[in-house]
Amino acid sequence: MAEEQQPPPRRETVTAVPRGVRRRPPAHAPARSEISEHTTLGATYVRALMRGQLRVALGALGALGLLVGTLPLVFLLPGTGSGAPVWAALGLLVYPVLWLIARWYVTRVERNEADFTGLVTDPAEPPPGPRRAGRS
Template sequence: MSVEPAPRREVVTGVPRRTARMGRPVRTQSEINEQTTLGAAYVRSLMRSQLRAGLAAFAVLAVVLGSLPVVFSLLPSDLSLWPAGPTLVWAVLGAAAYPFMIVIARWYVRRAERNERDFADLVE
């Protein structure tokens, strides 16, 4: 019995998709590199989207964390009558605020990276 070698597999590839759009990326990159009016508009658009994301994150943090003193002022002045009053206040300030800030920070970073990725896709 003779064992025949398995036929060699061939990989068939097509033309890369980026070559079909070669005229546009070069023009867009040159617009930015040469600092033309259109290139400045592209960069300004990226900066505005990044600013919008930063202001949105700041606004949410300011509203939520800034309202904590108001909420605490609405609590009874004699916290000893309220079960776990001082402990609750310190737990919210010392522990519960940080996971909220981490969630907002992660949202902001993802949004900023998505803005940059969209801009890079536009330029390429």
């Protein structure tokens, strides 16, 4: 019997940038180098991040102060002598509001950090992966 001839395997060409060719530097200097070299522009970037984080922290602290500051007014309301409505207000109103303030704070701080990371990283680099894997 005649053996069937198979066509020769197809050749694949792999193309890449030649090793001697360097990648073009970005059009602007990444802010990371400005920060690591302690230039005035790098200090401005870090100061802007710190101001943003401080602004969020003061907002959360102000909301917490309003919440805790109004608690004595709950005790002054008429009919709170028995104690049950006061504990109901403390248990049912204060803790969920505390949780909301904390959640708002964490969300805003993470957004500030993500904006700063986007500013600092080189656009040619891949973005960093999510860092929330260990959280529950």
